[in-house]
Amino acid sequence: MDAIKLRRSIRKFDLSKKIPYDTLVELCKYASYAPTARRQIDKEYIIIDSEEVINKMKDLPHGTLKYEDCNTYIALVAKDPNSLTIPGMEPIDLGMAAENILIKACDLGFGSCYLGVYPSEERMKSFNELLGVNNNDFVFGIIALGYPKEEFREWDKFDPNTIHHNKY
Ligand SMILES: Cc1cc2nc3c(=O)[nH]c(=O)nc-3n(C[C@H](O)[C@H](O)[C@H](O)COP(=O)(O)O)c2cc1C
Numbered sequence: 001m002d003a004i005k006l007r008r009s010i011r012k013f014d015l016s017k018k019i020p021y022d023t024l025v026e027l028c029k030y031a032s033y034a035p036t037a038r039r040q041i042d043k044e045y046i047i048i049d050s051e052e053v054i055n056k057m058k059d060l061p062h063g064t065l066k067y068e069d070c071n072t073y074i075a076l077v078a079k080d081p082n083s084l085t086i087p088g089m090e091p092i093d094l095g096m097a098a099e100n101i102l103i104k105a106c107d108l109g110f111g112s113c114y115l116g117v118y119p120s121e122e123r124m125k126s127f128n129e130l131l132g133v134n135n136n137d138f139v140f141g142i143i144a145l146g147y148p149k150e151e152f153r154e155w156d157k158f159d160p161n162t163i164h165h166n167k168y
Pocket residue numbers: 007008009010011062063064065113114115116117
């Protein structure tokens with residue numbers, strides 16, 4: 001199974017089952033294997049599987065997926081840019097880390113959907129407050145995870161016209 005090609009955003013989950021905590025830690029471990037500028041440690045993870053916390057997320061700004069439609073999340077937290085040797089790389093570093101989680105989750109048969117927080121000031125503020133993130137660290141993005149109630153399928157997004165050879 002090619003998890004890179006089969007991965008798709010899953011927004012319907014079987015809420016009667018929960019991904020074990022150890023598996024979620026394993027997914028965070030995969031994220032930490034992603035490349036980072038100068039190997040700096042610029043992120044942390046919040047595993048969210050508490051009904052109480054997810055209930056509070058219901059009222060926060062959201063996109064297509066409603067927070068109550070999933071029972072498990074990993075929030076990616078970007079460290080204070082002032083504490084880094086090369087600030088400004090967080091969108092790249094955390095984006096790469098997020099992709100590792102999405103791909104590994106698919107590889108294990110779990111559904112996932114990346115939910116953008118950064119760069120929306122409104123979403124960052126509300127997630128920082130809810131999850132107790134402070135000191136200039138900030139919630140960068142949230143990944144919904146669970147047992148999928150939608151099929152994985154390959155959706156050919158590749159357009160050969162996007163490939164250039166030696167010149168644009
Ligand atoms: C930066 C970013 C922010 C996103 N935010 C949301 C979101 O708030 N809600 C949501 O349901 N999906 C969100 N998505 C998922 C995209 O809608 C999805 O990746 C896109 O439609 C392509 O579909 P696919 O993931 O199935 O290939 C986001 C994806 C990215 C990369």
